Amino acid sequence: MSLTPHGFPLLLTFDLDCETMWTARDPEAHKRPILMSQGAYGWKVGVWRVMDVLRRYGLRSTFFVPGQVVEAHPEVIEALLKDGHEIAHHSHTHRWIVTLTPEEELEEMEKAQAAIIKATGEAPRGWRSPAAEVTPYTMDLIKQFGFGYSSNFFDDDSPYLLRIRDEVSDVVELPFRYINTDSPYFQFSKILPGRTITSPPQVLDTWSWELDTLHAEDRLMVLACHPEFIGQPSGAILLDRFIQHALTKPRIWIDRCDRVAEALRPALQAKLGAAA
């Protein structure tokens, strides 16, 4: 039986990192205009093409956006909101959490929170780490900032309630894995040694096999993409064809993370109660 009344949840999520993808790695990156332009592709071209694909099917998604990007591109945020998408927290500068002091971590949370509230009129409901890392303090902040969900961990194919300092919280974890992200296949740069570009049809096969299995097992699927990669011409065709494949499945529910997390929480809490 499905965990939600709406069927199998498929979450198409997008991390709109733009230039922070590079400045987070190296604060001096802003002195390298061609490197920075690989990030600018996200807000100039990629995000608009992703929006076009989603609009074609009337779908709503979640965009995790660093506070700096929210502040720099109000026109993008406005367009995303107009199409009914969710803007979620993805740090302020995208700096890697394990390199930060607790004070800096708090500042990252606060600044992006303020930027999102200013741009959308609402506090973000979910959080995704800028580089797939957390500290024990991050977990406290997830609770302190009142997030309803987190989409960070790689340890399950089903949603669960996040444990924070050994206590089960009401924060719904929407886990994913690198195989269901776009960067390992498409993030090519001369400063990232060893990367190659994968053929999009191969990735379509991979994601479709993932979906077929997860759907058959009645779990959930979180696809985590970046408009800088999936928003390229062949990436948009890949996204479109993956959506077409997903729509052939019975009881498929493609929606924003906040709505899916709200729908999942009662079932997860009941499951926990039954196991106690």
Ligand SMILES: [Zn+2]
């Ligand atoms: Zn990111």
